[in-house]
Amino acid sequence: MNIIKRLFRIGKAEAHSAVNSLEDPIKMTEQGIREMKDQLDQSIQALAQVKALSIRRKNEQESLINQSNDYQNKAMLLVQKGVKEEMPIEEADRLAKEALKKKEQSMMDAQIADKERQKLETDVDKMQNNINALKSTISKWEGELKTLRARVQVSKATQDINKKMTQIDSDSTISMLEKMKDKVLQQEALADAYSHIADASKSIDQEINAAVDTSDAHAEMELQKLKEQFNAN
Incomplete structure (x- = not known):
């Protein structure tokens, strides 16, 4: 058995x-x-x-x-x-x-x-x-x-x-990554473009003030006035 x-x-x-x-x-x-x-x-x-x-x-x-x-x-x-x-x-x-x-x-x-x-x-x-x-x-x-x-x-x-x-699908994945890379580059370029546009939009006064700073001349005039008052006394 x-x-x-x-x-x-x-x-x-x-x-x-x-x-x-x-x-x-x-x-x-x-x-x-x-x-x-x-x-x-x-x-x-x-x-x-x-x-x-x-x-x-x-x-x-x-x-x-x-x-x-x-x-x-x-x-x-x-x-x-x-x-x-x-x-x-x-x-x-x-x-x-x-x-x-x-x-x-x-x-x-x-x-x-x-x-x-x-x-x-x-x-x-x-x-x-x-x-x-x-x-x-x-x-x-x-x-x-x-x-x-x-x-x-x-x-x-x-x-x-x-x-x-x-x-x-490896091909589709790579293609998707390339598209994302292109999109990032496009966004970076667009940001640079907006920066250039902002610079070009400055007024003429802003350009003049940027070229000639009048603050020093005004301060010089005020200094001469103080000297004249002191000599007069």
């Missing part, structure tokens, strides 16, 4: 075919793990039942051995009663023989129970090994699932980035 080979659907041909058909690998892995856990529960229940049978056969074996010893003791008592003439010797012998027969039958039944117990215990060991292997497999695939989720996220992110990159 190989439970593990019957469990994981991903290991089956149809699962491989489904993966090749681009079915969601995470969902399939989760489904496989759920199936293994269901089988684990069933296996544990079966193991408990087999263990119960093994314990029962062991108890029956011990009971039969005790029963055989009891018949042995009864046969001895019957023989003693016949020897001591506490009962007719023929009757004592007859009952002693019957007790010995039952003793032998009990011993035979105890041997059968022991063989069945041994077989059940062997089955228990095999089932326990399978359960341990199944637990280990579940633990492994739960770890694989975490890694798989991370790899799928990275794969999707990379796919999205690559897809967006392929959708970018």
Whole structure:
């Protein structure tokens, strides 16, 4: 009995075919793990039942051995009663023989129970090994699932980035950048033009005042007046 080979659907041909058909690998892995856990529960229940049978056969074996010893003791008592003439010797012998027969039958039944117990215990060991292997497999695939989720996220992110990159038209992007550059140059030239126009719009008085600054001459005249007043005093 190989439970593990019957469990994981991903290991089956149809699962491989489904993966090749681009079915969601995470969902399939989760489904496989759920199936293994269901089988684990069933296996544990079966193991408990087999263990119960093994314990029962062991108890029956011990009971039969005790029963055989009891018949042995009864046969001895019957023989003693016949020897001591506490009962007719023929009757004592007859009952002693019957007790010995039952003793032998009990011993035979105890041997059968022991063989069945041994077989059940062997089955228990095999089932326990399978359960341990199944637990280990579940633990492994739960770890694989975490890694798989991370790899799928990275794969999707990379796919999205690559897809967006392929959708970018490099020629149109360069063309757009060139147009923006031309627009900036045009705006700078327009600013210079407005500056020149502002300079050309100055009035003639502004040009004259800029060429001849009369402030110094006026100050000189005022200074002469002050000197004349001082000399007059």
